[in-house]
Amino acid sequence: MKIMVGGTFSPLHAGHKKLISRSFELAGPDGTVIIGLSSPTFAGRKTHPVLSYEERRAALEKYVRSLGTTTRWEVEELNDRYGSALDADFDILVVSEETLPVALEINKLRRAKGKRMVEIHQIACVLAEDNRWISSTRIIRGEIDEAGHLMR
Known part of the structure; x- marks a missing residue:
């Protein structure tokens, strides 16, 4: 299986990690995962501060390596919300x-x-201790940490 995921x-x-881990599970050991990573320009449209492309890519690669998977994978720069998903x-x-x-639009x-339509696999967002979604915005505001623990 060839899987695409992006962000x-x-x-x-923790929510991102669930998304990425599930992508590798669906691909299986003989599959491929393409991880789209927002370019500096595209990520710059966010309403909150964003780490540099290099820092985000390094964290992403470190996490994927920690999975210990034999699945092939690559990181692709996303310059818009679709990346190569429209033609790949x-x-x-x-x-x-x-x-x-966005997936439905793709x-x-x-x-x-x-082009052939692709299967869409939706995962549930990961909840923080307060039963609200873990999000980058909430982390940056200092409400929760990356695991969803409330900041005291």
């Missing part, structure tokens, strides 16, 4: 509840281009 991943938190040949797009609308645009 800004700044900072890399792949099987599954892994998204969160928050990014499901399939709509693929269909308009005469």
Whole structure:
């Protein structure tokens, strides 16, 4: 299986790790995972501060290596919300509840281009201790840490 997943991943938190881990599970040991990582320009449109591309890529690569997987993988720079997903040949797009609308749009645009629609695998967002979603914004505000623990 060839899987695509993407994000800004700044900072890399428990929700992102679930998304990435699930991508590798779906790909299997003989599959491939393409991880789209927002470019500095695209990530710069966020409303909160974002780590540099190099820092985000290093954290992402460190996490993937920690999985100990034999699955092939690569990081692809995303300059927009679609990356290569509109034209690439792949099987599954892994998204969160928050990014499901983008996945649906990708399939709509693929269909308009005469491309095969891909399966969308949605994971549930990870909840922090207060039962609200873990998000980069909440981490940057100092409400929670990367694991979803409330900051005291």
